[in-house]
Amino acid sequence: MRQGFSRATVVTLLTTALVLAPAPWILAWVLRGGQYAFRITTLMLVNATYAVAFNLIFGHTKQLFLCVGALAGSSAYLAVVLERDLGWPALLTTGLGLLFAAGLGGLVSYVSVRRGLGVIFVGIVTLAVSLIFQNLLLGFRRYTNGETGIDTHGLGIGLGDRVVAYYVFVGLLLLALAVYALLMGSPAGMAFRALSGDELAAELAGIDVTRYKVLAAAVGSAVIGLAGALFSDYNGFINPSIYALAQVDIVVLIVLIMGGMRTLLGPVIGAVVFAAIDHVVRPFGQVTVLVYGVFLIVLFVAFREGLVPVLRRAARLPIP
Amino acid sequence: MIPILFDGVVQGLQLALLAVGITMIYGLGGILQLAHGQVAVMAAMVAALLIAAGVNAVLASAAGILAVALFSVAMDWSLLRPAYRYRGEERLLLSLVLTLGLAFLVDGFLTFRYPEIALTLRLRTPSVVVGGITVRTASIAVSVLAAAAFTLLALFLVKTWLGRAVRSLMQNDVGAALCGINADRTRTFIVGLSGLLAGLAGIAQGLFSSVGPEMGSEFTILALIVAVVGGVRSLTGTVTAGLLLGVVNAFASYLVGTYMTLILLLGVALVTILVRPQGLLAYWA
16 A cells, blocks of 8 residues: 555645645636635635545544534634633644544544444534534633624734735645545555445454544544634634534535545535635525525536546546 | 423424424435425415415415425425435435535525514413413414324324335335335325424424524424434334423423523433434334
């Protein structure tokens, strides 16, 4: 088996970086609005990063984590509240947020694997975790300000400037992709492939299924936690609905499935297409959700396995 | 204590009514219907529109329920049929995205077109005294409706040929096909029946509070949780899970605040799934 990065992976990562670097400037020129262009491209990067992590958790180890928003949000709230109330440095609290998310994701995964929960059961357990998280935010008004949320200006590592923030998120996405590629190129990647095919067979072949599922969940959750905490810094304020199911989990699921599960580039392409659809649909105002539903059905019927396999065939390239 | 318990049982029956459709559709085809709550809301909306147009409330409710049953059949033909061509996880995933898209479509349409319409049904006498406790007539009406629905459903599944066909399909679809059961037609029938029950649940909710276009996803999530706590394959499990969560909800909202109630409810659901991952009644049913 291959160790480390393959040539295709390196080329893909470089191409992604080269395409993303000038993207908001070009878009700003096309749309005649710098602020808007940076906003949508940054959101796109955040969604792509979440989706890379979710790909590891759901795509490869079949754990339907419907708590991506809760993981990102718990990390963000922890970082913000610790920095605001205790005055701890932002780098430390962001790190703690990341660790908390990783621990929570790992714990959920460990318990689910030990109890032998199927895909849907993990889905519902994590859905319950999400809803509990949302209600805790509303309940502990004293720390979280409830629905009003917290103003995060002056907190965090300083992503107030949109250009700086954009390139930090490009870096984060590339980091997530690199972590993903490294994991898939290591013995762990072999284990993921084996257990996404047939868990029982993998276990019989001597693979510690529990260990690798928890590993995938913890690494994925760490990436989600980091992205969530950085997003709170960039966004200027946080409230429960920013990390709600409809805002994060549903979007991430769509992005991943649209781009192509179990591929390196799928989450990125999915996020780009999603951002484009969002841009087209937004002016419709109230009908947005409806148009969105139609898009989802049509796209999914047309490209059931995602866009990456379609691109592979069309361009005759081994896109990873 | 007794009034709270009664409240809980009524809420539980309602939850079960909402969830039983998800259980049947999943049990039969391995498909997760994520637009189930939206179906319930649509029944309420159709009824509300008809009532606003001057139709008698009972007739309007019946029309609403019938309309969503037909809608469900149409959904089966258009969206779920393609999903049945795949098996296992792929089928589940495909159905998940398609029904989620449908949920968006319905939500978007209703909130856009009828943002102001909501169903509120009022019974002529607000409350009566039964066995020493005062209960709302709405509660009695809903319990009777739900109990009747479950009894009919149980009789249908046990006594009729079609019901037995449904159960055999739930157990083993290849075996059922070998016995000459038309899987496609039986599934369409069950999806329609599930829509009917969801519609009934939506109308029943209208007796307690107003049912507006934005409540679909909340219904879906509640129904999903109840169905999974019950074990997604067993109907008795679904009813038991509904009752359990209904009673927990009633006592919790009596004892603690709103947020804590929800947290407690979700906590109980979570623990139940973890303690009995195969469903509440796995070893009996």
